[in-house]
Amino acid sequence: MNNIDTIIEHAEQNCKSHGSRLTTKRKQVLSLLAQTDKALSAYDLIDLFVKENGEKIPAMSVYRILDFLEAEHLVHKLKLANKYIACSHITCKHEHGVPQFLICSVCNAVKEITVNKSTINELNQSVEQAGFKLVSPQLEINCICNECLATAS
Amino acid sequence: MNNIDTIIEHAEQNCKSHGSRLTTKRKQVLSLLAQTDKALSAYDLIDLFVKENGEKIPAMSVYRILDFLEAEHLVHKLKLANKYIACSHITCKHEHGVPQFLICSVCNAVKEITVNKSTINELNQSVEQAGFKLVSPQLEINCICNECLATAS
DNA sequence: TAGCGAGATGTTACAACATATCATTTATGT
DNA sequence: ACATAAATGATATGTTGTAACATCTCGCTA
Numbered sequence: 261m262n263n264i265d266t267i268i269e270h271a272e273q274n275c276k277s278h279g280s281r282l283t284t285k286r287k288q289v290l291s292l293l294a295q296t297d298k299a300l301s302a303y304d305l306i307d308l309f310v311k312e313n314g315e316k317i318p319a320m321s322v323y324r325i326l327d328f329l330e331a332e333h334l335v336h337k338l339k340l341a342n343k344y345i346a347c348s349h350i351t352c353k354h355e356h357g358v359p360q361f362l363i364c365s366v367c368n369a370v371k372e373i374t375v376n377k378s379t380i381n382e383l384n385q386s387v388e389q390a391g392f393k394l395v396s397p398q399l400e401i402n403c404i405c406n407e408c409l410a411t412a413s
Numbered sequence: 414m415n416n417i418d419t420i421i422e423h424a425e426q427n428c429k430s431h432g433s434r435l436t437t438k439r440k441q442v443l444s445l446l447a448q449t450d451k452a453l454s455a456y457d458l459i460d461l462f463v464k465e466n467g468e469k470i471p472a473m474s475v476y477r478i479l480d481f482l483e484a485e486h487l488v489h490k491l492k493l494a495n496k497y498i499a500c501s502h503i504t505c506k507h508e509h510g511v512p513q514f515l516i517c518s519v520c521n522a523v524k525e526i527t528v529n530k531s532t533i534n535e536l537n538q539s540v541e542q543a544g545f546k547l548v549s550p551q552l553e554i555n556c557i558c559n560e561c562l563a564t565a566s
Numbered sequence: 567t568a569g570c571g572a573g574a575t576g577t578t579a580c581a582a583c584a585t586a587t588c589a590t591t592t593a594t595g596t
Numbered sequence: 597a598c599a600t601a602a603a604t605g606a607t608a609t610g611t612t613g614t615a616a617c618a619t620c621t622c623g624c625t626a
Contacts, residue, residue, distance in 0.1 A: 281622090283574070302612070321575055323613065328574095340492050340553070342612065362545040373543045379535040383528060383554075390526045392515040392556035399552060400493075401536075403545035434593085436603070456582065474604055476584065481603095495583065 267294045270351045271334050280332065288313055289325045290346065293335055298368045299343035302326060338363060338370065340400040348372045360399040366408035375399070420447045423504045424487050433485065441466055442478045443499065446488055451521045452496035455479060491516060491523065493553040501525040513552040519561035528552070 268287055275282040282290075292308050293300060300308070302322045309317045326344055329335040335344050341363055349372075362371045380397050387394050421440055428435040435443070445461050446453060453461070455475045462470045479497055482488040488497050494516055502525075515524045533550050540547050 281573085283622095285575075318576060319613075320577080320615095324575080339555075360539075362540055362543055364545065365548055371543045371545060373539055375539045376535060379532055379539070382532040382535075386513075386526055386528045386532070387515055387554065387556060390515055390524045391559045392517065392524060393559070393562055395518060395555045395557055397554075399554070401540065401550075401552070402548045403540060404548055406544045406546070409546055434602085436593095438604075454583075471605055471607095472584075473586095473606080477604080 264291055264294050267346070267350050271332070274334070274350070275332060280328075285317070285321065286325050286328060289322065290329055290334055293329075293344060293346040294350075297345075297370060299338050299341055299345045299363060299370045300368075301343050305344070336361070336372070336398075338400055340402065341368065343368065343370075345370045345372070360397075360401070362401050362403045362405075364405040364408055365402050366404055369405045369407075371405075417444055417447050420499070420503050424485075427487070427503070428485060433481075438470070438474065439478050439481060442475065443482055443487055446482075446497060446499040447503075450498075450523060452491050452494050452498045452516065452523045453521075454494075454496050458497070489514070489525070489551075491553055493555065494521065496521065496523075498523045498525070513550075513554070515554050515556045515558075517558040517561055518555050519557055522558050522560075524558075 268282075268291060271290060272282045272287075288309065289305060292305055292312060302319060305322050305326075306317055306319060309315070309322070326335060326337070330337055330344075333347060334350055335346050336359060337344055338361055345361075347359075359372045360375045362373060364370070384394055384397070421435075421444060424443060425435045425440075441462065442458060445458055445465060455472060458475050458479075459470055459472060462468070462475070479488060479490070483490055483497075486500060487503060488499050489512060490497055491514055493514075498514075500512075512525045513528045515526060517523070536550065537547055
């Protein structure tokens with residue numbers, strides 16, 4: 261059983277365990293996201309979907325499916341890039357904290373990292389001092405990955 | 414001389430000092446942004462522009478003007494919200510570092526803060542460990558401002 | 567097992583954000 | 597005053613996302 265199948269399997273269990281359904285379409289979309297480390301836009305997914313499954317899918321459906329997958333914590337929406345990525349912890353058992361993302365602004369590669377708790381706390385202090393409350397410490401940081409950096413130079 | 418005029422004055426000097434021109438239109442747009450602590454979209458600005466100046470402005474012009482103002486470091490683009498805000502340091506003399514933004518997801522109020530240098534350094538370490546390079550440590554953080562928090566409860 | 571109801575998906579239209587391209591106007595130096 | 601470059605206008609279109617309503621499908625119950 262390969263990695264993708266494992267992920268889908270876990271995702272399906274995950275959904276079942278609280279009464280939601282990972283339908284065929286949802287599996288297909290999740291599968292597309294799980295097969296890459298790049299962030300994909302909804303319209304990227306529409307194109308990919310046709311290529312992989314030889315079948316069209318409406319924009320509306322993709323957005324609905326992405327909303328569902330996000331609510332299930334199976335994908336993350338990167339607001340900075342208006343793109344989506346599979347959660348890299350689907351097959352983990354432990355509760356995972358709030359993710360931080362590094363987004364390569366050249367190739368859209370995304371890395372989900374865990375920032376030091378203390379760093380986040382410090383950040384939170386700055387926020388509170390300014391009279392705001394953190395909604396979610398999800399950070400999305402514009403970067404260049406080492407590969408693109410090497411290619412460019 | 415009120416605060417807005419001071420800002421515009423400074424901005425104009427700023428531009429002059431390296432040979433670019435703060436035209437009337439550009440002043441008008443900057444002025445609209447400087448009069449609020451809310452983040453405004455390009456289309457918000459179009460509407461406001463009509464209201465304030467009784468004269469239409471094409472979307473294309475607004476985007477061009479925003480690009481110009483951004484290049485002059487007079488406004489910042491918040492990618493998280495697809496909105497724009499006047500730089501809060503226009504009238505400062507010192508070189509200001511890369512800004513961090515707290516965006517109220519309810520009312521769009523934005524606060525430009527300066528995060529501890531050491532916090533940013535820690536963040537940068539996490540990034541480098543992951544094999545990425547920070548392009549710009551501009552952070553945009555989803556928050557709720559204390560006012561909206563109070564209203565909601 | 568037929569059919570009911572909820573949830574999932576399809577269809578169409580459109581709103582909001584953004585840019586490409588080419589035309590016209592305005593400012594500045596000679 | 598004129599040539600030139602910069603700024604702005606006009607039109608069309610691309611991209612991202614949602615509203616509203618129709619249809620289909622799955623799982624339950626009679």
